[in-house]
Amino acid sequence: MDSLTNLLTRVLSGDRRAVARLMTMAENGDAGAREAMAKLHPHTGKAHIVGITGPPGSGKSTLVDKLALEFRRLGKSVGIIAVDPTSPFTGGALLGDRIRMNAIALDRNVFIRSMGSRGHLGGLASKTGDLVRILDAHGKDVILVETVGAGQSEVEIVRTAHTTVIVEVPGLGDDIQAIKAGILEIGDVFVVNKADLGGADETARELDTMLDMNPVDTGWRPPILQTVAKSDTGILEVVDAITSHMDHLKETGNLKDRVREREKTNLLELVRDRVVDSLMENDNERGLEDLVDSIMKYELDPHTAAERFLKPIR
């Protein structure tokens, strides 16, 4: 595959069009993409991957814009992947995170990519992982992955990061909401954005109390920082906290554990996708539909149906 080698050479030499094209191929599950990603793998592992999540409207994109600017001031190159939901009804998506990323739009050392969550069967995290790897191989020092924190797949994406930043805003609900969302366990840095609104101190205090009750002590106490991203308030402190977290991971040896967990999750996800794909090919969709019919007629229970569906690879 000559054109593929050519594409890879261009990616590694910093050609932005090639980077963008390979990302598209990876997203589409192109046959060539798998081969390309394999060759790219040895060139990855240098970037600091930072996941940023929080409820819609909490100011994630603005914060990402400002964080990127701050990292640039420190001389680091930055990659950004902004994931927005795909409509389950039409398969289309309106990706609007760029609207708030104007400060860095023309900086050649920043690469921003918007991504629709599409209808992946749980495969979203591994697709995002591919895009992260491409930016990593492209030589970006820091990669910010932004997602709406509203579901399992989003949580999985941020779990693939070295450092996870949880963005909250005042007045979105009480401390019980924070427990329900399951964010207390995955956050390494907590940001209360829009802190100029009333109730920011209270939100920060509630988070603090909740974190006191975290069952596992990793030696890292997540800081809770207040920002007003729109007016550049508190951004430097967030960058400091992100950097300190990486230092902590390196010093304690926890970095290796995190990366290992990430690779394992990713591998399992790929295996799961491939198994489902191959079953769909062998048994075709008709077999699946027949099983669903049997379940609806109460001839089969779902577990037995699953067992039958898996038969070809047992």
Place this chain on the structure above:
Amino acid sequence: MDRKIRVLVAKPGLDGHDRGAKVVARALRDAGMEVIYTGLHQSPESIVEAAIQEDVDVIGLSLLSGAHMTLFPDVMRLLKENDAEDIMVTCGGIIPDSDAKKLLDLGVSKVFGPGTPTDEIVDYIKNNVEPRE
């Protein structure tokens, strides 16, 4: 394979009339495309940079202030300079016929006038996006 048409909807220039751009963005999304919306007041440079990073198939430009003959040619020139002239460019807004002709000569693929049904735009894009190798 699961190829999706990706479209950048961009508003260059200084006018704040983004209703049309938003209606088109919404229609393209509902037609199953991935639409990257940039917001108001984009420079030709930032539009071309976004188009490259997002690897879009189409750029849709919307402008109602009358500055299209200043800004659209810049977009076309920058695309050429970045070896990205394979990206299809369509535009809409208040564009007189005489200007539309000049824009087509510059390589713009299609000019949609006021009142164009969104279905027509969707169909045009679906029928004219080049399949990739």
